[in-house]
Amino acid sequence: MGQWDVFLSPYKQAVDELKVKLKGIRSQFGIVNANSPIEFVTGRVKPLASIYDKSLEKGVPFEPSDKLAEELQDIAGLRIMCQFVDDISAVTELIRQRNDMKIIEEKDYITHSKPSGYRSHHMIVEYPVETLRGKKIVIAEIQIRTLAMNFWASIEHSLNYKYKGVFPEEIKNRLQSAAEAAFRLDEEMSLIRSEIQDAQTYFSEYKEDLAVLTNNPEKEREK
Numbered sequence: 204m205g206q207w208d209v210f211l212s213p214y215k216q217a218v219d220e221l222k223v224k225l226k227g228i229r230s231q232f233g234i235v236n237a238n239s240p241i242e243f244v245t246g247r248v249k250p251l252a253s254i255y256d257k258s259l260e261k262g263v264p265f266e267p268s269d270k271l272a273e274e275l276q277d278i279a280g281l282r283i284m285c286q287f288v289d290d291i292s293a294v295t296e297l298i299r300q301r302n303d304m305k306i307i308e309e310k311d312y313i314t315h316s317k318p319s320g321y322r323s324h325h326m327i328v329e330y331p332v333e334t335l336r337g338k339k340i341v342i343a344e345i346q347i348r349t350l351a352m353n354f355w356a357s358i359e360h361s362l363n364y365k366y367k368g369v370f371p372e373e374i375k376n377r378l379q380s381a382a383e384a385a386f387r388l389d390e391e392m393s394l395i396r397s398e399i400q401d402a403q404t405y406f407s408e409y410k411e412d413l414a415v416l417t418n419n420p421e422k423e424r425e426k
Protein backbone atom coordinates (compact mmCIF):
# COMPACT_ATOMS: atom_id res chain seq x y z
CA MET A 204 0.00 0.00 0.00
CA GLY A 205 1.37 3.41 -0.93
CA GLN A 206 1.69 6.29 1.55
CA TRP A 207 -1.31 8.04 0.04
CA ASP A 208 -3.47 4.92 0.34
CA VAL A 209 -2.56 4.67 4.02
CA PHE A 210 -3.25 8.38 4.55
CA LEU A 211 -6.59 8.29 2.72
CA SER A 212 -7.93 5.03 4.16
CA PRO A 213 -9.51 6.54 7.34
CA TYR A 214 -11.16 9.16 5.11
CA LYS A 215 -12.66 6.43 2.95
CA GLN A 216 -13.93 4.70 6.07
CA ALA A 217 -15.41 7.97 7.37
CA VAL A 218 -17.21 8.64 4.06
CA ASP A 219 -18.59 5.10 3.94
CA GLU A 220 -19.81 5.22 7.55
CA LEU A 221 -21.28 8.72 7.31
CA LYS A 222 -23.11 7.84 4.10
CA VAL A 223 -24.82 4.92 5.84
CA LYS A 224 -25.67 7.07 8.87
CA LEU A 225 -27.05 10.01 6.89
CA LYS A 226 -29.06 7.74 4.58
CA GLY A 227 -30.31 6.14 7.82
CA ILE A 228 -31.95 9.43 8.79
CA ARG A 229 -33.97 9.30 5.57
CA SER A 230 -35.06 5.70 6.18
CA GLN A 231 -36.14 6.51 9.74
CA PHE A 232 -38.49 9.22 8.46
CA GLY A 233 -39.90 6.66 5.99
CA ILE A 234 -40.59 4.16 8.78
CA VAL A 235 -42.73 6.65 10.71
CA ASN A 236 -44.48 7.80 7.52
CA ALA A 237 -43.08 11.32 7.76
CA ASN A 238 -41.71 13.45 4.94
CA SER A 239 -37.93 13.25 5.07
CA PRO A 240 -35.98 16.53 4.95
CA ILE A 241 -33.30 14.50 3.13
CA GLU A 242 -33.87 13.66 -0.52
CA PHE A 243 -30.59 11.85 -1.14
CA VAL A 244 -27.01 11.64 0.07
CA THR A 245 -23.75 11.33 -1.82
CA GLY A 246 -20.19 11.07 -0.64
CA ARG A 247 -16.65 10.95 -1.97
CA VAL A 248 -13.03 11.02 -0.94
CA LYS A 249 -11.37 13.96 -2.70
CA PRO A 250 -9.43 12.63 -5.71
CA LEU A 251 -5.62 13.02 -5.50
CA ALA A 252 -5.61 15.45 -8.46
CA SER A 253 -8.02 17.77 -6.56
CA ILE A 254 -5.96 17.39 -3.36
CA TYR A 255 -2.92 18.44 -5.40
CA ASP A 256 -4.72 21.52 -6.85
CA LYS A 257 -6.01 22.59 -3.45
CA SER A 258 -2.64 22.10 -1.73
CA LEU A 259 -1.07 24.44 -4.32
CA GLU A 260 -3.89 26.95 -3.78
CA LYS A 261 -3.38 26.86 0.00
CA GLY A 262 0.43 26.75 -0.15
CA VAL A 263 0.63 23.46 1.75
CA PRO A 264 3.20 20.83 0.68
CA PHE A 265 1.57 18.06 -1.35
CA GLU A 266 2.44 15.17 0.94
CA PRO A 267 0.45 12.97 3.33
CA SER A 268 0.84 14.94 6.57
CA ASP A 269 -1.02 16.32 9.60
CA LYS A 270 -0.61 19.80 8.11
CA LEU A 271 -2.44 18.75 4.92
CA ALA A 272 -5.15 17.03 7.00
CA GLU A 273 -5.61 20.26 8.98
CA GLU A 274 -5.68 22.62 6.00
CA LEU A 275 -7.86 20.59 3.61
CA GLN A 276 -11.11 20.08 5.43
CA ASP A 277 -12.97 18.42 2.57
CA ILE A 278 -10.82 15.35 1.92
CA ALA A 279 -13.87 13.44 3.21
CA GLY A 280 -16.94 15.06 1.63
CA LEU A 281 -20.62 14.32 2.15
CA ARG A 282 -23.46 16.06 0.35
CA ILE A 283 -27.07 16.06 1.51
CA MET A 284 -29.72 17.14 -0.98
CA CYS A 285 -33.07 18.51 0.22
CA GLN A 286 -36.28 19.34 -1.61
CA PHE A 287 -36.99 22.60 0.18
CA VAL A 288 -34.86 25.41 1.65
CA ASP A 289 -36.47 24.95 5.09
CA ASP A 290 -35.33 21.31 5.11
CA ILE A 291 -31.73 22.52 5.26
CA SER A 292 -32.11 23.96 8.77
CA ALA A 293 -33.99 20.82 9.84
CA VAL A 294 -31.07 18.69 8.66
CA THR A 295 -28.42 20.92 10.27
CA GLU A 296 -30.37 20.71 13.54
CA LEU A 297 -30.48 16.90 13.34
CA ILE A 298 -26.72 16.84 12.79
CA ARG A 299 -26.08 19.28 15.67
CA GLN A 300 -27.93 16.93 18.02
CA ARG A 301 -25.81 13.88 17.21
CA ASN A 302 -23.20 12.51 19.57
CA ASP A 303 -21.15 10.64 16.99
CA MET A 304 -19.59 13.73 15.40
CA LYS A 305 -18.40 17.11 16.64
CA ILE A 306 -19.12 20.25 14.65
CA ILE A 307 -16.06 22.48 14.47
CA GLU A 308 -17.31 25.06 11.97
CA GLU A 309 -20.38 26.03 9.98
CA LYS A 310 -20.47 28.17 6.85
CA ASP A 311 -23.81 29.65 5.84
CA TYR A 312 -23.54 30.38 2.13
CA ILE A 313 -27.34 30.56 1.96
CA THR A 314 -27.90 33.77 3.90
CA HIS A 315 -24.65 35.05 2.40
CA SER A 316 -24.21 33.45 -1.02
CA LYS A 317 -20.71 33.47 -2.52
CA PRO A 318 -19.91 36.14 -5.17
CA SER A 319 -20.12 33.34 -7.79
CA GLY A 320 -23.78 32.82 -6.83
CA TYR A 321 -22.98 29.57 -4.93
CA ARG A 322 -25.42 28.68 -2.14
CA SER A 323 -25.14 25.81 0.36
CA HIS A 324 -24.77 25.22 4.08
CA HIS A 325 -21.43 23.68 5.05
CA MET A 326 -20.70 21.87 8.30
CA ILE A 327 -17.14 20.88 9.13
CA VAL A 328 -17.14 17.98 11.57
CA GLU A 329 -14.68 15.82 13.45
CA TYR A 330 -15.62 12.18 13.12
CA PRO A 331 -13.80 9.31 14.90
CA VAL A 332 -13.08 6.11 13.01
CA GLU A 333 -11.74 2.93 14.55
CA THR A 334 -8.60 1.70 12.81
CA LEU A 335 -6.16 -1.15 13.50
CA ARG A 336 -3.99 1.41 15.26
CA GLY A 337 -6.84 2.73 17.41
CA LYS A 338 -9.15 5.70 17.15
CA LYS A 339 -8.42 8.29 14.45
CA ILE A 340 -10.24 11.60 14.29
CA VAL A 341 -11.04 12.57 10.72
CA ILE A 342 -12.25 15.97 9.51
CA ALA A 343 -15.17 15.81 7.09
CA GLU A 344 -17.19 18.44 5.25
CA ILE A 345 -20.95 18.02 4.97
CA GLN A 346 -22.58 20.22 2.32
CA ILE A 347 -26.34 20.63 2.66
CA ARG A 348 -28.28 22.15 -0.23
CA THR A 349 -31.52 22.01 -2.18
CA LEU A 350 -31.86 20.19 -5.49
CA ALA A 351 -31.92 23.57 -7.27
CA MET A 352 -28.73 24.71 -5.50
CA ASN A 353 -27.14 21.37 -6.40
CA PHE A 354 -28.11 21.69 -10.07
CA TRP A 355 -26.53 25.15 -10.26
CA ALA A 356 -23.39 24.12 -8.36
CA SER A 357 -22.79 21.02 -10.53
CA ILE A 358 -23.08 23.01 -13.75
CA GLU A 359 -20.92 25.85 -12.43
CA HIS A 360 -18.36 23.35 -11.16
CA SER A 361 -17.94 21.75 -14.60
CA LEU A 362 -17.67 25.15 -16.30
CA ASN A 363 -15.19 26.23 -13.63
CA TYR A 364 -13.10 23.21 -14.49
CA LYS A 365 -13.18 24.13 -18.16
CA TYR A 366 -12.41 27.86 -17.70
CA LYS A 367 -10.23 27.44 -14.57
CA GLY A 368 -12.27 30.04 -12.70
CA VAL A 369 -11.87 32.77 -15.36
CA PHE A 370 -15.22 32.85 -17.08
CA PRO A 371 -15.92 34.84 -20.26
CA GLU A 372 -18.22 37.79 -19.38
CA GLU A 373 -21.20 36.23 -21.23
CA ILE A 374 -20.94 32.94 -19.28
CA LYS A 375 -20.43 34.79 -16.01
CA ASN A 376 -23.64 36.78 -16.55
CA ARG A 377 -25.57 33.67 -17.57
CA LEU A 378 -24.41 31.87 -14.43
CA GLN A 379 -25.47 34.82 -12.29
CA SER A 380 -28.92 34.83 -13.80
CA ALA A 381 -29.13 31.02 -13.52
CA ALA A 382 -28.30 31.39 -9.80
CA GLU A 383 -31.16 33.89 -9.47
CA ALA A 384 -33.49 31.51 -11.32
CA ALA A 385 -32.50 28.65 -8.97
CA PHE A 386 -33.20 30.95 -6.02
CA ARG A 387 -36.64 31.79 -7.41
CA LEU A 388 -37.35 28.10 -8.10
CA ASP A 389 -36.62 27.34 -4.42
CA GLU A 390 -38.95 30.17 -3.39
CA GLU A 391 -41.75 28.98 -5.67
CA MET A 392 -41.45 25.38 -4.44
CA SER A 393 -41.54 26.56 -0.81
CA LEU A 394 -44.85 28.30 -1.52
CA ILE A 395 -46.48 25.03 -2.61
CA ARG A 396 -44.57 22.85 -0.13
CA SER A 397 -47.59 21.46 1.70
CA GLU A 398 -49.34 20.67 -1.59
CA ILE A 399 -46.26 18.76 -2.81
CA GLN A 400 -45.77 16.92 0.49
CA ASP A 401 -49.43 15.85 0.61
CA ALA A 402 -49.03 14.40 -2.88
CA GLN A 403 -45.85 12.57 -1.85
CA THR A 404 -47.47 11.12 1.28
CA TYR A 405 -50.46 10.05 -0.79
CA PHE A 406 -48.17 8.33 -3.30
CA SER A 407 -46.18 6.51 -0.54
CA GLU A 408 -49.39 5.28 1.07
CA TYR A 409 -50.71 4.20 -2.31
CA LYS A 410 -47.52 2.18 -2.93
CA GLU A 411 -47.83 0.62 0.54
CA ASP A 412 -51.50 -0.31 0.04
CA LEU A 413 -50.71 -1.80 -3.34
CA ALA A 414 -47.88 -3.83 -1.79
CA VAL A 415 -50.31 -5.24 0.79
CA LEU A 416 -52.85 -6.04 -1.93
CA THR A 417 -50.26 -7.80 -4.06
CA ASN A 418 -48.88 -9.49 -0.94
CA ASN A 419 -45.33 -8.20 -1.36
CA PRO A 420 -44.04 -7.51 2.17
CA GLU A 421 -40.64 -6.36 0.93
CA LYS A 422 -42.16 -3.59 -1.12
CA GLU A 423 -44.33 -2.70 1.82
CA ARG A 424 -41.27 -1.44 3.69
CA GLU A 425 -39.76 0.39 0.70
CA LYS A 426 -40.57 4.05 1.31
Ligand code: 0O2
Pocket residue numbers: 222242243244245246247
Ligand atom coordinates in the same frame (compact mmCIF):
# COMPACT_ATOMS: atom_id res chain seq x y z
P1 0O2 B 1 -30.78 4.54 -5.13
O1 0O2 B 1 -31.79 3.62 -4.61
O2 0O2 B 1 -30.00 3.99 -6.30
O3 0O2 B 1 -31.26 5.92 -5.36
P2 0O2 B 1 -21.31 3.84 -3.46
O4 0O2 B 1 -20.14 4.72 -3.16
O5 0O2 B 1 -21.52 3.61 -4.92
O6 0O2 B 1 -21.34 2.61 -2.63
P3 0O2 B 1 -23.76 5.29 -3.56
O7 0O2 B 1 -24.55 5.91 -2.48
O8 0O2 B 1 -24.44 4.32 -4.44
O9 0O2 B 1 -22.51 4.66 -2.89
O10 0O2 B 1 -23.13 6.39 -4.51
P4 0O2 B 1 -23.01 7.96 -4.38
O11 0O2 B 1 -22.46 8.40 -5.70
O12 0O2 B 1 -22.34 8.40 -3.16
O13 0O2 B 1 -24.50 8.42 -4.23
C1 0O2 B 1 -25.33 8.34 -5.26
C2 0O2 B 1 -26.72 8.19 -4.67
O14 0O2 B 1 -27.40 9.42 -4.90
C3 0O2 B 1 -27.46 7.11 -5.37
O15 0O2 B 1 -28.40 6.58 -4.46
C4 0O2 B 1 -28.21 7.89 -6.43
O16 0O2 B 1 -29.37 7.23 -6.85
C5 0O2 B 1 -28.56 9.16 -5.67
N1 0O2 B 1 -28.84 10.27 -6.57
C6 0O2 B 1 -27.99 10.91 -7.39
N2 0O2 B 1 -28.62 11.89 -8.05
C7 0O2 B 1 -29.91 11.87 -7.62
C8 0O2 B 1 -31.06 12.66 -7.90
O17 0O2 B 1 -31.02 13.60 -8.71
N3 0O2 B 1 -32.21 12.33 -7.23
C9 0O2 B 1 -32.26 11.33 -6.33
N4 0O2 B 1 -33.40 11.08 -5.68
N5 0O2 B 1 -31.21 10.56 -6.05
C10 0O2 B 1 -30.04 10.83 -6.68
P5 0O2 B 1 -28.31 5.12 -3.87
O18 0O2 B 1 -27.93 5.27 -2.46
O19 0O2 B 1 -27.43 4.26 -4.70
O20 0O2 B 1 -29.76 4.62 -3.89
Ligand code: 0O2
Pocket residue numbers: 249253257276277280310317319320321325355356357359360
Ligand atom coordinates in the same frame (compact mmCIF):
# COMPACT_ATOMS: atom_id res chain seq x y z
P1 0O2 C 1 -14.72 19.77 -5.03
O1 0O2 C 1 -14.50 18.47 -4.41
O2 0O2 C 1 -14.17 19.87 -6.41
O3 0O2 C 1 -16.11 20.27 -4.91
P2 0O2 C 1 -11.78 28.51 2.80
O4 0O2 C 1 -10.61 27.65 3.21
O5 0O2 C 1 -12.91 28.51 3.77
O6 0O2 C 1 -11.39 29.86 2.35
P3 0O2 C 1 -12.49 26.46 1.00
O7 0O2 C 1 -11.62 25.53 1.75
O8 0O2 C 1 -12.32 26.48 -0.50
O9 0O2 C 1 -12.31 27.93 1.47
O10 0O2 C 1 -13.94 26.13 1.45
P4 0O2 C 1 -15.37 26.57 0.94
O11 0O2 C 1 -15.30 27.60 -0.13
O12 0O2 C 1 -16.16 26.86 2.14
O13 0O2 C 1 -15.90 25.21 0.34
C1 0O2 C 1 -15.24 24.56 -0.67
C2 0O2 C 1 -16.20 23.64 -1.39
O14 0O2 C 1 -17.50 24.24 -1.49
C3 0O2 C 1 -15.76 23.45 -2.82
O15 0O2 C 1 -14.90 22.37 -2.87
C4 0O2 C 1 -17.04 23.21 -3.56
O16 0O2 C 1 -17.47 21.88 -3.39
C5 0O2 C 1 -17.98 24.13 -2.82
N1 0O2 C 1 -17.96 25.47 -3.40
C6 0O2 C 1 -17.53 26.60 -2.80
N2 0O2 C 1 -17.67 27.67 -3.61
C7 0O2 C 1 -18.20 27.20 -4.77
C8 0O2 C 1 -18.59 27.83 -6.00
O17 0O2 C 1 -18.46 29.05 -6.20
N3 0O2 C 1 -19.10 27.01 -6.96
C9 0O2 C 1 -19.24 25.67 -6.78
N4 0O2 C 1 -19.75 24.96 -7.78
N5 0O2 C 1 -18.88 25.05 -5.61
C10 0O2 C 1 -18.37 25.81 -4.63
P5 0O2 C 1 -13.79 22.24 -3.97
O18 0O2 C 1 -12.46 22.51 -3.38
O19 0O2 C 1 -14.14 23.01 -5.18
O20 0O2 C 1 -13.78 20.71 -4.19
